[in-house]
Amino acid sequence: MEYNDSATAADLRQRAHDFMEEVVLPAERAHDGGEVVPHETIADLRESAREYDVYAPQIPEEYGGMGLGLRDVLPLFEEAGRSLLGAPAMRVDAPDEGNMHTLELVGTEAQKDEWLRPLVAGEVNSAFGMTEPAPGGGSDPKMLRTTAERASGRAGDEWVIDGHKWWTTQGSAADVILLMARTDEEAHPYAGCSIILVPTDTEGVEIVRDIPHLGPASSSEGHAEVRFDDVRVPAENLLGEENEGFTIAQQRLGPARLTHCMRFSGMADRALTVAKTYMSDREAFGSSVADKQAQRFAVAEAETQLHAARTMVRDAAEKIARGEEARVEVSMSKVFAARVAQETIDLAVQCCGGAGISRDLPLADFYEAVRAFRIIDGTDEVHKRTIARDAFDEDAVRPEELESLPRFGESAD
Template sequence: MDYHDSERATAVASRVEDFIDEVVIPREREALSTGETVTTDEIHDLWEQARDRDLFAPQVLEEYGGQGLNFRDMLPAFEQVGRSLIGPLAIRANAPQEGNMHTLEFAGTDDQKAEWLRPLVQGDRTSAFAMTEPMQGGGSDPKMLQSTAIKDGDEWVINAHKWWTTDGLNADFYLVMVRTDLDAHPYEGTSIILVPRTADGVEVVRNIPHLGGHGITDREGGHAEVKFDDVRVPVENTIGEEGQGFRIAQRRLGGGRLTHCMRYAGMAKRSLEIAKAYLSQREGFDATLANKQALRHRIAQAETELHAARTMVRHAARELDDSDARVEVAMAKLYTATVTNETIDLAVQCCGGNGIGKDLPLAHFYEDVRAFRIVDGADEVHRRTIARWAFDDVDECEVDGALRFDEDLRIDALDE
């Protein structure tokens, strides 16, 4: 399919595809077949090869060590890295690192960029975004945020309990969402504060056991539970303006949802490639399975839906140039999460016992993709956003020609 991506986007994506096919996937296959993990030293070697091919950190400005692609141009490359279990990590385009790089790039001060962004891009430091809280804290309803930071002179005193903090176990620093004005609405009184791992009072409680986590590298990522107990950091560690945390997070998450969409679309694309290759070779009931109409039609449906998902993501990315594109992003994320889940499930089914075996990456993909309907906003949250938009312009409603409501009587049950 031709998505009319820019010449540069197409060229970089093509080089990334070659790198993934020639270098990354062969190492992934070896790890899956032998059970031997891909070491940290090997990941660093992949980074050097990515640098040599001008592929390293495509989403970051060149002055910080990246390739300087704009948001729309980097998306096709992200789809290519998503085809491998270690693809995003291989070119330093993995979550949450790429999202935190983006946040520091657009909201950080010059000093913050020099001290934290540059080494983060280069892989000398690791970061985590600490927003989600345990029951009854902030999650799908971010207004429920319980974490606080109180100003004491030129320092913040932070008390927070976070979990599902991706890469929190290894993080050298955290971008922590906290309420800094308890009298203001959370949307206006919340800030993001950079907290070094070495600050007194930071406690990494555990890595939360979860579905997925294929473990083919020796780098234990996961999603950590982290406590911040009277942690003191300078006020100058505030990312962006005080009280603007939700606006910054929305900008981070809007783009992050689309990069996730493309990575998972790449995962689904490779899953279909594996399934089609298997169906073409596997014989049963006097013919190859690829000649069975039911399977052919299901593959055709999956190809169609995946094409639609890629198109929606690109449309949402175009809209992000001029607005927050909240509805477009919600639609793209909701649809892509559903399609990639269903596509990978189909690939597993097509491959039968080989689908659930772990000589192929499909079983790992299957475990990983299920979380996509929850992370970066659960399906229900995005449906809520879309529904509010859908009813926003309704001035009147007629039911069976009998009931009519005008603007004065209309009740928006979803309004906050």
């Protein structure tokens, strides 16, 4: 398929494809299914990614990346998604990828030196703390209850933070949390929240637990519950402008949602490749499974849907590259790509039968990973709400379209 990708994007994708085929997939196949991949393996893969010139392409060169734009790196993200090892190997893995983007956008030079450079290098880890247990902010972020108050302390001006977060991805392994907190309780939450950098070794930060969750057996990624009790950090740990947290979060989430879409599209594509290979090799009832029409039509449908998902994501990315917010296009991409990826991977598992649910193939890990995609970075319902609000705005509703219809009790003549 032609997706109007630039020559830069095409070259980058080819290098990423070669890296995946020659380094990452062999490393995946050499790993025992069901066992957590050691950190040493990821470190070795990152060294190889640098040699293939596919390491951190989305980050400016001055901070250790390749300095490419969102539209040009999207195809690489899809290649990275073909294995659970691909994204961390190329340093395009969530949540660090989105957090690095946020630091790049609004961080001070001191914050970039302290956190962005070592994050790009893979020397530290980060987390984004936004979601809270009920009755705090979840799908409705306006319900955010974590607070940060400005105060004078022994070391000068500081933020005093109190709150409770959970589903803080990579929280238990993070060196710093980008924390969303209410900094003006009198204002509307969208106008009264800020993002503050909180090192996890700060007194009062308690990593309560990693939440047991549905997820791939080979991944050590946790989702932490974290409490903040009278946590004090310097005033200069404010990331961006005070009370602009939601504006900054939207700048982070738009591109991050699209990169998620591409990673999971790559995962679905790999799952389909595994299934097609298995079906072509496996015989049943006198012919190969690949010759059965029902399965062939199901694969054809999946191929069609994946093509549509890739096209939607690129359309949204083009608009973001032009400086547009593209909230509706991003929401459409997220809902559609998540559903297509889940259905495609489910089909692949079904087509492979017993082999599909074993840990001998990557499909079981893919299956567990993809279900969360319809919840993370905004649930389906939240994104549909955004789409529906736009669909029923003032310009879309035109009463004149109904003028020719008869009213109740009136004659149609």
